Structure formats: structure tokens, C-alpha cells
Amino acid sequence: MTHRVTIANTGQTIECSPDRPILHAAVAAGIDYPYICASGNCAACISELKSGEVSMLPHGDGALSAAQKAEGKILACRAKPCSDVEVIWLGRGRK
Numbered sequence: 001m002t003h004r005v006t007i008a009n010t011g012q013t014i015e016c017s018p019d020r021p022i023l024h025a026a027v028a029a030g031i032d033y034p035y036i037c038a039s040g041n042c043a044a045c046i047s048e049l050k051s052g053e054v055s056m057l058p059h060g061d062g063a064l065s066a067a068q069k070a071e072g073k074i075l076a077c078r079a080k081p082c083s084d085v086e087v088i089w090l091g092r093g094r095k
């Protein structure tokens with residue numbers, strides 16, 4: 001079973017399995033999602049979760065603070081979808 005992930009920046013919707021981080025599914029689908037480390041340490045992939053729920057893999061506290069989490073921010077490289085979700089990236093990655 002997969003969940004639908006809508007990326008508001010591009011208007012694209014992709015399928016993502018619940019055990020796969022959103023970033024990985026987006027990049028595999030050819031979306032130019034910003035990232036650098038892909039391991040939860042740089043915050044380049046920081047995004048806002050506009051709807052739905054995600055499960056977060058471990059990440060560095062410096063990349064995503066508790067306050068940012070409370071505001072609905074996620075790290076796309078650490079966030080696995082638990083439902084259909086919509087996200088918008090806020091970071092700039094390597095660009």
C-alpha cells in the first residue's frame with residue numbers, strides 16, 4: 001500500500017510507501033526536491049506539512065527543533081507518510 005504525496009511547490013502528486021522517506025520518493029520520481037545530506041542533519045529539505053500525518057525517523061536536533069515540529073515543520077528526508085499528505089518545501093538544498 002502506498003500513500004499519495006502532493007508537493008505543493010510543483011503541483012505534482014507521487015506515490016510513496018509508508019516505509020520510505022518522502023524525499024527519496026520525490027527524487028526517484030524526478031522531482032527537484034531540495035536536499036543536501038539526506039540524513040536529517042542539514043535542514044536543506046525542511047518542509048511544511050500542510051495536511052496528513054508523517055512518522056519521523058531520527059534526525060539531528062539542529063536540523064529540526066521541537067518548536068519547528070510544533071509548527072508543523074518536517075524534514076522530508078526523515079518523514080515517512082502515514083496517510084495521504086501534502087507538503088511544501090521551504091529549504092533551498094544545493095541550488
Ligand code: FES
Pocket residue numbers: 034035036037038039040041042043044045046063075076077078
Ligand atoms: S537533506 Fe539534510 S536534513 Fe534533509
